[in-house]
Amino acid sequence: MFVKFTKNQQNILEFLKQLKGEITAQDLHMNLKEKDFKIGLATVYRTLKYLHLQGIIQERITPNGESLYELIKDSHHHHLNCVNCGRSSLLKEDFCPINKQLTNWCASQNFKLYYHTLEFFGLCEHCQNEVNKANLSN
Template sequence: MQERLEQIKKQLQSQQLKLTPQREATLQILLENQEKHLSAEDIFMLVKQRNPDIGLATVYRTLELLHDLRIIEKLSFGDGVSRYEFRSDDHPHHHHHLICLKCGEVSEIEDLLDDLEMRVEREHKFKIVDHRVNLLGYCESCQQEMKLKNM
């Protein structure tokens, strides 16, 4: 985690930007919660626990800066809330999302489209630079709950 923070600090410095305490606090929360897809408000609430003086606008600005620098990805799951996750250095689309329509749980699955991308590029002479796949449905827990209600 510290190594990733140092890498981001160097990336900021290369753009003549500083890793301010507010930016570092926001990054720490993102690093500690990498398996989650936190919204700006979620991040703000977690940062505020450690740094009570930080404002929501500061968190939003930090997230936008990190997004603009391609450090984090801004995700939309169709519910009107943007969520954030770190970009992969080696592959811009390294996984897809399973989104439960009932409870809102978001799970990740590995990228399954590499072969399809190569075929599309070859057959259509189209250079693909990114893609996003969100699969909507019901998680196992919600399926069980819905079965119980239908009995």
């Protein structure tokens, strides 16, 4: 797929390429302004939405409803979210365990899959230990 990018899209893509990890639209907007790019927050949102639909970036919604964006390098990945401390870690770095199966399955339904989201919610190792300790002292 050949996609021609506008200047704003290129600037955002360049920034996300340098970035390690995820960023909110507001933080991205602030960072671009610090680099003297003249871009409005609405354009940042619109561009992120467009890049997301193109399967170039992934969007993750945190348990408190905030959207985080990240460039998809080789493959997108999924996060394990701890409901207790709010920390999130990668399921496996740059790896989606079900992408191929989903794409094949959707193809068998005559559906062309663009992207999927999958979030895991539970207790991280640290918080499980805390829970165990609390149970022992009761």
